[in-house]
Amino acid sequence: MAQVRPLRADARRNRERLLRVAAEVFADRGAGAALDDIARRAEVGVGTLYRHFPTRQALLEAVYLERVEAVAARADVIAAARPPGAALRAWLDELAVGMLQARGLKALLGTAVTSGSPACGDCVRGAAARLVRAAQEAGELRPDVAPIEVLRLVHGVVTACESADEVDETAARRYLSLLMEGLARP
């Protein structure tokens, strides 16, 4: 899937410049930022952007790949330190805060979670599945919810926060708290 042959030196430089610039631009213009603008700031033809990243989604994934993997990896760290129910909750907390902070991350996870993009989606879905199953086996989570539903609900909760005037992590935690209480009862 990934490049078998290493990229030519100039191509590699361009790719990296694009990623660095895209991260900045997504950060302050949001996930819908003009691709044209990203190419120009990276001092690269638009065609080059499209060659490396055929879709906006592909660019978003490449930009946030590390962060997404980090969040997914946190799942196991957290799971080792806490009982299943608390672990799930703590991880969803981190996930929600991450989505609130990184403006592109939420857009990415929104679609990645739904339409199974292999790169980023799998590791997040996998992490969620492990935590959800564990919590269900421990009787700390209602058995009739699927991991993907939990992810969708968290996505919805973050959306609810965004529609407030200012991004508010406290509100996010409160909303998640409500959600978790609902999820706990069978």
Added chain:
Amino acid sequence: MAQVRPLRADARRNRERLLRVAAEVFADRGAGAALDDIARRAEVGVGTLYRHFPTRQALLEAVYLERVEAVAARADVIAAARPPGAALRAWLDELAVGMLQARGLKALLGTAVTSGSPACGDCVRGAAARLVRAAQEAGELRPDVAPIEVLRLVHGVVTACESADEVDETAARRYLSLLMEGLARP
């Protein structure tokens, strides 16, 4: 605020044609449908569309005004027939189903709820406030949530449903059910 003088006959006809066509187009193209397209189908210059509805939001509001008012009015009917907690829940159910069915309605309420647009926002916020307060006074709803937060959460839940493959009212009710259980505990 509204037109003091009645509209000229041709203007009135144009306005009505625009509303009728816009309703159709929003219904099958979504709330982001091309305004250009709406004008063309209504056999009207684009400028005429902008004259009557200066923003997409204004058009959405005009198209869904009746439906929104109907939903708001349902609040009092429901409140008269059930205890406060059940009434709130039943109304939020109807609200969520309405947002799922009418593709523009959700987009409209999303912004209307946040950035207080007078036309549609007020009546929905008012209805929500009455039901939420009543449920809180009856001790059936935690006292630390504001009506607008409840609306945001419902909006988030509907968003969660939409990210599923197919629009699923059953899922919406389940999610709302979880949310309400979380909202009930103090």
Added chain:
DNA sequence: ACCTGAACACCGTTCAAGT
């Protein structure tokens, strides 16, 4: 093998000219 940027398509929005 990769890059460039002109070219095209599409959509939103405005405004001069018309009735």
Added chain:
DNA sequence: ACCTGAACACCGTTCAAGT
């Protein structure tokens, strides 16, 4: 008082020409 549609701006996407 209202309508029209050309004109402009902006953005996404492709592709012929270049190295």
